[in-house]
Structures are given as C-alpha cells and as structure tokens.
Amino acid sequence: DAGVTQSPTHLIKTRGQQVTLRCSPKSGHDTVSWYQQALGQGPQFIFQYYEEEERQRGNFPDRFSGHQFPNYSSELNVNALLLGDSALYLCASSLARGGSYNSPLHFGNGTRLTVT
Amino acid sequence: QKEVEQDPGPLSVPEGAIVSLNCTYSNSAFQYFMWYRQYSRKGPELLMYTYSSGNKEDGRFTAQVDKSSKYISLFIRDSQPSDSATYLCAMSERSGGSNYKLTFGKGTLLTVNP
Numbered sequence: 001d002a003g004v005t006q007s008p009t010h011l012i013k014t015r016g017q018q019v020t021l022r023c024s025p026k027s028g029h030d031t032v033s034w035y036q037q038a039l040g041q042g043p044q045f046i047f048q049y050y051e052e053e054e055r056q057r058g059n060f061p062d063r064f065s066g067h068q069f070p071n072y073s074s075e076l077n078v079n080a081l082l083l084g085d086s087a088l089y090l091c092a093s094s095l096a097r098g099g100s101y102n103s104p105l106h107f108g109n110g111t112r113l114t115v116t
Numbered sequence: 117q118k119e120v121e122q123d124p125g126p127l128s129v130p131e132g133a134i135v136s137l138n139c140t141y142s143n144s145a146f147q148y149f150m151w152y153r154q155y156s157r158k159g160p161e162l163l164m165y166t167y168s169s170g171n172k173e174d175g176r177f178t179a180q181v182d183k184s185s186k187y188i189s190l191f192i193r194d195s196q197p198s199d200s201a202t203y204l205c206a207m208s209e210r211s212g213g214s215n216y217k218l219t220f221g222k223g224t225l226l227t228v229n230p
Contacts, residue, residue, distance in 0.1 A: 042122070045219070048217060056216075
C-alpha cells in the first residue's frame with residue numbers, strides 16, 4: 001500500500017525564482033493538504049484541495065498556489081521566492097468522499113526547499 | 117497568544133523512564149486531538165487520535181485530553197532509544213472531510229539515552 005509520495009526530496013533555488021513541488025496521495029485518498037514546516041517549528045497549514053478545487057486556505061500569500069489533478073495528485077507552486085520560504089514542505093492526504101469524517105491525515109516525508 | 121502551545125524542550129531521559137509531553141490550547145472549537153511523531157528528515161507519523169476527554173491507551177502510549185482545562189498530554193511508558201524523535205501535538209475542529217486542517221504545536225524534541 002503506497003503511502004504519500006513527494007518529489008523532489010531536496011531543492012535549492014535562488015531568491016526571486018519559482019518552484020513546483022509534487023505530491024501523490026496515499027492509495028484510496030482523494031484530498032490533499034499542504035503544510036510548511038520551518039526549522040524548529042510545527043507544520044503550518046497552507047491549503048487543501050478536494051475535487052480539484054482549493055477548499056480551505058491558511059495565512060499564506062498569493063505567491064503560494066496549487067493544483068489538484070483528476071488522479072488526486074497535487075502540485076504546490078511558489079512564485080517570487082523569498083529567503084523565508086526555506087522550509088520543509090509536507091503533503092498530507094485523507095479521504096473525504098463518502099462522508100469519511102474520521103480520516104486522520106497521512107503525511108509524506110516532504111520536500112526540503114532551500115532559498116539562497 | 118498562539119492557538120496551541122507546546123514546550124519545545126529538548127527533553128532527555130534514560131531508557132525505561134516515563135515521559136510526559138503536554139500541550140495547551142486556546143481555541144474552544146478544537147474537538148479532535150492528535151499526537152504525531154517525527155523522526156529526523158521524515159514526515160510526521162500519526163501516533164494517537166482522540167476525541168473525547170479522558171484517556172486512550174495504545175501499547176506503551178497513553179493520550180489524555182482535558183477539554184475543560186484545554187490541556188492534552190501524551191505519556192510514554194518504558195521509553196526506548198527508538199522513541200527519540202520530535203513529538204507534535206495537533207488539533208482540529210473537524211475530524212475529516214473536505215475542509216479539514218490541523219493546527220500544530222511547535223513540537224518537543226525527545227532523546228532517550230541507552
């Protein structure tokens with residue numbers, strides 16, 4: 001049973017550039033959420049996608065955008081990178097369809113983004 | 117005031133010790149409480165998931181929730197070196213669905229010494 005997979009595992013970008021991170025949810029899951037985890041901090045919610053739409057968004061600027069594909073996989077895009085965007089970006093999946101209101105999040109191992 | 121407060125530690129204990137990890141929260145709408153374990157360079161792994169006030173036990177782990185005090189705890193009995201990790205408390209207003217987000221504490225770094 002494949003868990004949540006993310007790519008790439010590490011990425012180094014220069015300030016001002018754009019980056020795209022990818023996520024495949026756990027088999028059977030239809031909802032993808034993205035979290036940012038700065039060093040020494042807990043993960044912070046960026047946004048959640050279900051049925052290819054952004055359903056909920058945390059306190060992140062419009063430079064952060066996403067997409068969900070028909071196969072439930074997802075991308076996180078960050079434009080105009082700042083040094084402060086350096087963090088571990090975590091993708092998490094769960095099941096929403098069918099009224100699954102007891103579906104804890106399962107996390108991938110993340111993409112470590114360094115902005116120089 | 118942050119919605120979820122967690123003492124970041126670090127916490128260092130000898131093997132076999134009982135470990136107590138705690139979080140407080142301010143948002144009365146939080147109804148679901150989780151503990152995640154995160155090893156270095158890995159994603160968070162769900163350990164415990166609780167809803168009601170009281171205790172929930174799973175092997176060496178016990179999760180405790182006191183909604184009246186807005187306080188949750190995780191106890192680890194007979195701690196092992198393999199328990200060395202960062203422990204994150206997390207909470208949510210909903211248990212799932214398409215509008216579901218977790219609010220995390222900062223995490224407590226635990227080291228269990230052989």
